[in-house]
Amino acid sequence: MTIKFGTDGWRAIMAEEFTFANLEIVVQAIARYVQEAGLADRGVVIGYDNRFFAEKFAERSAEVLTGNGIAVLMSKKTLPTPVTAFAIQHYKAAGAIMLTASHNPPEYNGIKFIPEYAGPAMPEITDRIESFVNEMLAMREQKSLTIPRLRVPKAQEQGLVRSIEPHDAYIEALKQVVDFSAIGASGLKIVVDPMWGAGIGYIEASLKEAGLEGKAIHDYRDPLFGGIMPEPSASVLTALKEELLATGADLGLALDGDADRFGIIEADGSYINPNQVLTLLFHHLLTRKEERGKVARTVATTHMLDRIASKAGLEVEETPVGFKYIGQSLRDPACLLGGEESGGLSIRGHLPEKDGILACLLMVEVRAIAQKPLTEILAEISAEYGTLVSERLDLHTLPEEKATILEALKSYNPATVAGQKVVKRLAIDGVKVLLEDGSYALVRPSGTEPLFRLYVEANSEEELKAIQQDVKQALGL
Numbered sequence: 001m002t003i004k005f006g007t008d009g010w011r012a013i014m015a016e017e018f019t020f021a022n023l024e025i026v027v028q029a030i031a032r033y034v035q036e037a038g039l040a041d042r043g044v045v046i047g048y049d050n051r052f053f054a055e056k057f058a059e060r061s062a063e064v065l066t067g068n069g070i071a072v073l074m075s076k077k078t079l080p081t082p083v084t085a086f087a088i089q090h091y092k093a094a095g096a097i098m099l100t101a102s103h104n105p106p107e108y109n110g111i112k113f114i115p116e117y118a119g120p121a122m123p124e125i126t127d128r129i130e131s132f133v134n135e136m137l138a139m140r141e142q143k144s145l146t147i148p149r150l151r152v153p154k155a156q157e158q159g160l161v162r163s164i165e166p167h168d169a170y171i172e173a174l175k176q177v178v179d180f181s182a183i184g185a186s187g188l189k190i191v192v193d194p195m196w197g198a199g200i201g202y203i204e205a206s207l208k209e210a211g212l213e214g215k216a217i218h219d220y221r222d223p224l225f226g227g228i229m230p231e232p233s234a235s236v237l238t239a240l241k242e243e244l245l246a247t248g249a250d251l252g253l254a255l256d257g258d259a260d261r262f263g264i265i266e267a268d269g270s271y272i273n274p275n276q277v278l279t280l281l282f283h284h285l286l287t288r289k290e291e292r293g294k295v296a297r298t299v300a301t302t303h304m305l306d307r308i309a310s311k312a313g314l315e316v317e318e319t320p321v322g323f324k325y326i327g328q329s330l331r332d333p334a335c336l337l338g339g340e341e342s343g344g345l346s347i348r349g350h351l352p353e354k355d356g357i358l359a360c361l362l363m364v365e366v367r368a369i370a371q372k373p374l375t376e377i378l379a380e381i382s383a384e385y386g387t388l389v390s391e392r393l394d395l396h397t398l399p400e401e402k403a404t405i406l407e408a409l410k411s412y413n414p415a416t417v418a419g420q421k422v423v424k425r426l427a428i429d430g431v432k433v434l435l436e437d438g439s440y441a442l443v444r445p446s447g448t449e450p451l452f453r454l455y456v457e458a459n460s461e462e463e464l465k466a467i468q469q470d471v472k473q474a475l476g477l
């Protein structure tokens, strides 16, 4: 077997590959990494989401870390990924282990390592951890592997287990970057859908602190996620939409299973996609809060951010897909906002980790200060900067077709696409072609799923469809 840290940690099916034995190997590799980095005396935070057996996997992780003499900082409750990252900063820890399979189906679990800078691990770190993992997998084959473990009561006796409760400090930190008084003064009616996940209670507590009552649905632990995937996308958030329409609330806020991503629904039931959320937020930060700074986006994210930045004389940083790259940009204080099309964002002054709770509260702030629906603000932005429509297609291919498509992609360099001249070709992640009229197409293999993603942004729906058609045909997708 192999254990690979994909775009965002190692995820696998429980009982099949995500077993205690394999988890011990990954945690032992993380312990070695932390020791090698010379940070072991700072201790490691352990966070876990609401999945089945989460506490037991967390306990086993603690046994391995403390078996290596590394102190653990653990909460008695589940923690969202951004709160686990926050705890690293707050308690000055060496990093964190987050046990989560994010929005994957219920049978999955996963683990990611968040280093001391409180954002996603960069590839050089995960590569190092993976190399330790591989060494140990080989040793296990040869029956020469022993992993030290200390039972929790023993570790407690030795002072290696520290109980933490970062909830209140995290909400305080949110107050530094979100305008709680504007939210409180708005009187908005909000419905929250934490999707049975680790984010339960956080948005509700923040709204309450601001002086608003939010109504929540799916706000109890269900390791089966009500029979759906804890993915805050338009097609999944039907209950939230129904609740909004039935109660006449102003805004619906949703989180994924570990609360690092968001989903936003307007009063009329329209889904505000992450590209639109980023557009709204960047525009708001510049015009309403008079902030200035760079914006970081992935290759797959809307160029509306470029249009807004260009008018304001601001720089755009374009990165490969993966919040690790956005987080890296956000570690520079010159960066005001970082985000990606798949639903991750953070801002200056907050964590360099994607935070769905922050994103949701910022959308309430935008809605509160503008005093109009998000769809109206978007229409105004379109009137000023022009219209851009974007869509991502997830294209399944047969395993035997993958290599051929990758080859075709490597040499994909058309002069025109759907009648528009190609003005630039970019290959930092897959291949992206930029067209004369400001449209673009990007094709890349996903790092988390066995499929190709085709991202198109165009000036109209018709153009979008024409570009999709052209690219699919050219690459045999």
Ligand SMILES: O=P(O)(O)OC[C@H]1O[C@H](O)[C@H](O)[C@@H](O)[C@@H]1O
Binding pocket: 007, 008, 321, 322, 323, 324, 340, 342, 344, 445, 446, 447, 448, 449, 453
């Ligand atoms: O498009 P993929 O490679 O499958 O990645 C999709 C997403 O996966 C994870 O959620 C990462 O945290 C994101 O940063 C990334 O955008």
